[in-house]
Amino acid sequence: MRTIDTADITENIREMCIEANHFLSPDMREGMERAAEEEKSPLGKKILHQLQDNLRIAGEEMIPICQDTGMAVIFMEIGQDVHFEGGSLEDAIQEGVRRGYAEGYLRKSVVNDPVLRENTKDNTPAVVHYEIVPGERVRITVAPKGFGSENMSRVFMLKPADGAEGIKNAVLRAVREAGPNACPPMVVGVGVGGTFEKCALMAKKALTRPVGKAAPVKWAREMEEELLRRINASGIGPGGLGGTMTALAVNIDTYPTHIAGLPVAVNICCHVNRHAVRNI
Numbered sequence: 615m616r617t618i619d620t621a622d623i624t625e626n627i628r629e630m631c632i633e634a635n636h637f638l639s640p641d642m643r644e645g646m647e648r649a650a651e652e653e654k655s656p657l658g659k660k661i662l663h664q665l666q667d668n669l670r671i672a673g674e675e676m677i678p679i680c681q682d683t684g685m686a687v688i689f690m691e692i693g694q695d696v697h698f699e700g701g702s703l704e705d706a707i708q709e710g711v712r713r714g715y716a717e718g719y720l721r722k723s724v725v726n727d728p729v730l731r732e733n734t735k736d737n738t739p740a741v742v743h744y745e746i747v748p749g750e751r752v753r754i755t756v757a758p759k760g761f762g763s764e765n766m767s768r769v770f771m772l773k774p775a776d777g778a779e780g781i782k783n784a785v786l787r788a789v790r791e792a793g794p795n796a797c798p799p800m801v802v803g804v805g806v807g808g809t810f811e812k813c814a815l816m817a818k819k820a821l822t823r824p825v826g827k828a829a830p831v832k833w834a835r836e837m838e839e840e841l842l843r844r845i846n847a848s849g850i851g852p853g854g855l856g857g858t859m860t861a862l863a864v865n866i867d868t869y870p871t872h873i874a875g876l877p878v879a880v881n882i883c884c885h886v887n888r889h890a891v892r893n894i
Contacts, residue, residue, distance in 0.1 A: 628714040692746055708740060759883070768791075793850055799860060805867050846859060
């Protein structure tokens with residue numbers, strides 16, 4: 615049994631909120647550099663270089679890499695042999711977000727009621743997902759999600775007979791409808807299987823998988839490659855102004871499902887695809 619003080623959770627999340635909003639993750643940085651090299655359109659290449667300049671300036675001057683600093687989404691993978699002390703884990707997580715957004719001078723975008731819409735003024739509450747895993751470590755992923763891309767999310771409750779072609783058509787439809795609104799070049803997270811809510815959660819978490827790391831399932835891996843080619847052939851391009859680099863990656867996660875269904879969720883993220891990961 616390993617004991618972790620919840621104050622350590624608060625401090626790590628505080629730091630991670632600031633880190634994720636100011637610095638691109640290494641995999642995304644490599645993906646952007648590769649996209650700038652491979653883009654065929656002169657305008658698309660120019661836009662990608664401008665985006666890289668923005669990222670460089672943000673890091674040097676500690677300015678957020680996007681004005682929409684997102685709603686904080688946090689994945690907590692908690693070892694079953696971990697014991698927390700010092701207070702409520704949920705309170706510690708929310709306090710970390712509160713401090714991070716205040717001390718990082720990050721935009722507060724959360725409203726306390728979806729209809730009344732009064733700003734909470736500290737960007738809490740975050741959306742927190744918990745998973746119990748073997749061991750005595752805690753893996754924290756902080757993924758602030760802007761709503762330009764979040765609003766482009768889709769869930770499709772397909773028939774089993776729709777099969778692989780149905781999945782591909784659903785993803786391509788979601789990307790086509792998103793167009794420039796998701797601030798391409800984008801990362802496309804896809805969840806296939808499970809239930810209505812499970813596939814959506816998988817699609818969101820798939821965005822945190824490093825760009826360039828393929829799915830472990832053979833058909834999903836092959837589908838990722840095909841979809842990436844077809845999305846980049848769509849002509850949407852960087853900034854939605856045309857080009858050959860509409861997406862940096864398509865990440866598909868899968869889960870068993872019911873004999874009568876084929877749930878598919880698509881969660882698109884913009885060119886910054888913010889996420890920070892730490893193991894405690």
